[in-house]
Amino acid sequence: MEPEVVYDLIDYHLRECIKREVKMRVCKNCGRYFALTGRTNTEYCSRPFDEKGRTCREVGAIALWTKRKSRDALFQDYRREYKNRFARMKAGKLEPEELYAWDERAREKKAECEAGRLSPEDYAAWLRES
Template sequence: MDGEKKSVSEKMVAYYNAEGGDTLYTSQLQPQSMSFEVIDRKIFAEVLYPRDIYGLIDFHVRECVKREVRMRVCKNCLRYFAVTGKASMEYCGRICDSKGRTCREIGAINTWMQRKQGDEVFKEYRREYKKRFARINAGKLTKSVFYAWSEEAKKKKEDCDNGTITPEDFSRWLKESRERDVAKTMS
């Protein structure tokens, strides 16, 4: 339903024509008590007087339909969110973990990880990168040696991804560079 190129209003009409008789699963919009009032002697505004919490929800659903707000289910937390900005948005902005990261941030990380899942060259590069970074923290490798290696490793990995060198050549280079850098730090 979300992927269709219809307006929100057209989608609601189609939904109620198909599902409207099922009062358990469809929202039955109720008459709302509304009034126009002067607020703080400055603003003339529409005021809602809901009978209960459902009246408030009903009002917000109506406003979303009126304003053509598109809703989508977040691919991370599986809860509905209003699509604002990019129409291709797949993740909401709710905080979803103890580190304070949002579904949008987690979703981007997960998508990136899934893309890299089958990439053995990347896994090997990442493993070596983490080992070397840990050696900096342990005081066994200098930052300058690490960053020089990192730049060279990125270029070699790009060469491997482009097919200029084979994955075996890349693995061999990683091993040789590790042995070379260990020898440098020992002397």
């Protein structure tokens, strides 16, 4: 395609976006502009981001969740123990029902700890001993 044709296409699309008042935003994951369609609080584009075919929207949401949870010491303790138990379940040393029952109790204990009825040290000890 000739450069003039490409410039004409870009110019046409840009003018159409302005005429239709299409809002643009910078993707918080890849830093490229994208058009806001649908939800106006979208922070990530839907372009493919990695070789697995995941989009910025998928990768960005996971990264944000990980960043927020990395500051939560209670969640880190819970997650570490959950991963150990999940590995035991996958190895056949723990029944899925046992894991799910433990998970429910661990979440209840975490809620007690967040409410101030249980100290973080006691919660961590309970996780190790349960």
